[in-house]
Amino acid sequence: MKLSNFNFNLPKELLAEFPTENRDESRLMVVDRKTKTIEHKLFKDIIDYFDEGDVMVLNNTKVFPARLYGNKEKTGARIEVFLLRELNSEQRLWDVLVDPARKIRIGNKLYFGDDDSLVAEVIDNTTSRGRTLRFLYDGSYEEFRQKLTELGETPIPKYINREVTPEDAERYQTIYAKEEGAVAAPTAGLHFSKHLLKKLEIKGIDFAEITLHVGLGTFNPVEVEDLSKHKMDSEELIITQQACDVVNKAKTNKHKVCAIGTTTMRAMESSVSSSKTLNPYVGWTNKFIFPPYDFSVADCMVTNFHTPKSTLLMMISAFMGHDLMKKAYEEAIKENYRFYTYGDAMLIL
Incomplete structure (x- = not known):
């Protein structure tokens, strides 16, 4: 795959300047990789796609006013x-x-x-x-x-061409953020409300927390046509034994493991065993995932809608297949889904 495979025309008006009024009422596109079908939901409907014993893996990094x-x-x-x-x-x-x-x-x-x-x-x-x-x-x-x-000021992305508001300090942070060290939010997690997390917990969904301190390198433009020549910046990563136990138990029992966001996916793929189980890790990762790629841990993921030629889009293509990704993004633009940091979400099953 080449850089040019990931270019598309994104109307500027679809770049979200503000978050939705309620976190869990952003839109949710649900894409099934097996049936190639697409559904349109609200984010709070995500609970309908998970059962007792399934696991959601969260990145608990906290953004500091950088x-x-x-x-x-x-x-x-x-x-x-x-x-x-x-x-x-x-x-x-x-x-x-x-x-x-x-x-x-x-x-x-x-x-x-x-x-x-x-x-x-x-x-x-x-x-x-x-x-x-x-x-x-x-x-x-x-x-x-x-x-x-x-x-310091909340480091909302520069594409958001407005003054930072007091609301941004709260909304540009997941509700489960704990470990300070990120300069950008793991945006897929911004859609979870306390109410939704509690409902998921009551239904029996388990949670595992990892920490990947998101750096600006995640958003650096790719400037080489040959993707194998692009180098990602290193980001600090912590995966505890406790998180591994939760994830590996779910895999053993044939339950879903859902990566909440590309940062979580990259974190888990940075520390896997030959038997495709998650290992504890403390260190740094510069892993760059692009097609073709064989994923080891998660079998579904939540992500926002990404910009053309971004490394995040390349990971999504690797996970859901390039043709299906293109179909989903064409549908998202047609249906006026909101893109990027404060945009809508996609659940890939």
Whole structure:
């Protein structure tokens, strides 16, 4: 498969700018891989497709307010700083992206907050837009992290061309988010409400939680026609023994294992045994899944509708088959499904 196989015309008006009023009342397209049939439902109807003993695997990563705005010393130029990952907590070193990058050089200092209460020094260039910053702050580490939270902004994607609202801080986060470390939300999970999770639990559906801290690399454009030459950025991954026990028990007993989102799917596929069971793992993954690919753990998945030529679309194609994916996406555009972060969902059986 080539990059050009994943291009299609997506009307801009289908890119969702806001979430639905209620999480579980977004639309749900249900695609059956065996019968090649498509149904149109609401997300809360997902409960009808699962039985007692089935398992949903959730990514419990939590998004932190990763977007900061500061001013460059002397010139006062406004600079956007996007926190990517903490490199050293004692030295307060972070990998970041800066914009406009051409103005930011090694040795420059950036000031944040109305009172310049947080200062950072640029100590390295990592990529064209990437920098390493050392934050200069007199307080404790806990106070420093609190300061980042106070000054930071919910990092909703740039395609959402509006001001960040207080609602975004809550809605750009799954209700089961626990482990802080993501710079982007695992968006398939945004559709679950507390009420829906409780109904699923009462029906006997089990849950397993893994942690994959989503980085911006997930959304980096693919710039090579030969997909085998594309390199994914590494993302931190934690799979506990407890999660493995829940998943592997369901597989042994022939119950469904449903990956909630592409991040969850990639996480599980990063740590499987030769007998196709899930293994515990603590480390990093840069796994890139594209057709053809033989999936080992999940036999169904929930995902949002993705943009052309994205690595997420390539994974969906690998899971449901390229022709069926194209059919489903043509149907989604025809029926005005909402795409991307705050968009609608698809259940692939």
